[in-house]
Amino acid sequence: MAAKGKQTRTFVCSCFFEDNLYIKKYRMHVSYRNKKTFMETCAKELRLRGCVTDAQFAEVIEEIESEISRRRALGEVSLQRRAMITEEYVPLHEDVYQLQESFLDPQFLDLVSDISSVDCLKKQLQEVEFCHRLLEELEHIEQSSCPKGRPNTMNSYGVLLDEYGFDNGLLTPLREIYLMPLTSVLFPDCGGGCLDSHKAFTVIYSTSHDHDLSCHYDNAEVTLNVCLGYEGFTGGDLYFHGMKDEDEWTRQKLHCQHHLGWGILHRGAHMHGADPLISGTRCNLIMWMRASSVRNKQCPMCGQPPKLVEMYGADDGYRLDKGRELEGAKGNEASQSDPVDRDVDVCRLL
Ligand SMILES: O=C(O)CCC(=O)C(=O)O
Numbered sequence: 001m002a003a004k005g006k007q008t009r010t011f012v013c014s015c016f017f018e019d020n021l022y023i024k025k026y027r028m029h030v031s032y033r034n035k036k037t038f039m040e041t042c043a044k045e046l047r048l049r050g051c052v053t054d055a056q057f058a059e060v061i062e063e064i065e066s067e068i069s070r071r072r073a074l075g076e077v078s079l080q081r082r083a084m085i086t087e088e089y090v091p092l093h094e095d096v097y098q099l100q101e102s103f104l105d106p107q108f109l110d111l112v113s114d115i116s117s118v119d120c121l122k123k124q125l126q127e128v129e130f131c132h133r134l135l136e137e138l139e140h141i142e143q144s145s146c147p148k149g150r151p152n153t154m155n156s157y158g159v160l161l162d163e164y165g166f167d168n169g170l171l172t173p174l175r176e177i178y179l180m181p182l183t184s185v186l187f188p189d190c191g192g193g194c195l196d197s198h199k200a201f202t203v204i205y206s207t208s209h210d211h212d213l214s215c216h217y218d219n220a221e222v223t224l225n226v227c228l229g230y231e232g233f234t235g236g237d238l239y240f241h242g243m244k245d246e247d248e249w250t251r252q253k254l255h256c257q258h259h260l261g262w263g264i265l266h267r268g269a270h271m272h273g274a275d276p277l278i279s280g281t282r283c284n285l286i287m288w289m290r291a292s293s294v295r296n297k298q299c300p301m302c303g304q305p306p307k308l309v310e311m312y313g314a315d316d317g318y319r320l321d322k323g324r325e326l327e328g329a330k331g332n333e334a335s336q337s338d339p340v341d342r343d344v345d346v347c348r349l350l
């Protein structure tokens with residue numbers, strides 16, 4: 001079922017190999033050029049977070065270096081997974097791969113066809129049968145022996161959806177036909193009117209594994225976050241602070257409860273995280289939507305004009321403008337950028 005897709009040249013910004021490396025144990029994003037600079041810039045903060053012995057530092061450096069190697073090989077590994085999935089994976093519900101209007105809540109459809117006022121967004125989107133079928137399909141994927149690409153180093157559970165063929169029939173039409181009428185009205189300032197690609201994955205939280213998500217921003221111009229449910233859960237609210245470039249982004253805090261079948265649209269640059277889950281399991285579908293015309297000018301991760309590195313097997317949503325220089329011809333490498341942690345006391349480090 002993996003989609004073949006047309007051969008678009010795909011790129012990442014070279015910062016992917018040096019910046020925003022997440023150290024899960026100490027809940028901290030760091031940059032890494034070499035061991036010496038790393039120790040000069042990050043050792044102090046790491047010590048404050050409990051990394052004190054030589055062995056602990058060695059472990060952190062090993063983890064970072066292996067994450068950089070993983071990132072360099074990621075495109076090739078993704079292509080290998082796609083080939084195996086195409087060969088072996090037999091879908092449980094063929095219909096969940098093709099978007100139909102009946103999957104979408106009537107109130108949502110009304111909103112798309114008549115987005116005259118932002119207030120309409122407060123209407124509830126009801127639970128739909130589609131969520132159950134999609135969840136069953138995702139469980140079927142999880143139980144299959146086929147390889148699964150995990151979203152990023154902040155989320156260890158869940159799966160990259162494009163590798164299983166959810167883009168062409170389901171998610172691309174969802175973005176183009178139904179989401180863009182809304183995002184172009186809600187987020188015209190950050191490319192909501194010209195979203196031209198996305199990276200979609202699921203995230204799964206339970207009390208026994210990943211149970212929360214640190215405050216971060218996404219590698220996205222606009223993000224869709226839909227709660228697909230699972231076993232009844234409590235806790236695990238999504239929360240928002242200010243925008244990442246605001247001086248006092250921690251000052252505000254808005255809580256949003258997840259409800260089965262509800263979707264939340266937000267700017268990728270809106271600082272957000274997930275509270276700890278108290279009970280049950282939560283599965284959400286995340287679509288990081290990208291506008292190449294926006295990110296071609298400024299990488300949302302490093303905040304600089306992107307230094308494009310061509311990648312096969314993965315796509316961070318940049319497109320080659322005429323005359324643009326490439327950073328390096330590093331084929332067969334790929335990126336699955338992490339969301340970027342911005343714990344309050346870490347932000348000045350990065
Ligand atoms: O758990 C959530 O609802 C948030 C997930 C998220 O922000 C992300 O994966 O980028």
Ligand SMILES: [Fe+2]
Nearest residue numbers: 217218272339
């Ligand atoms: Fe996020």
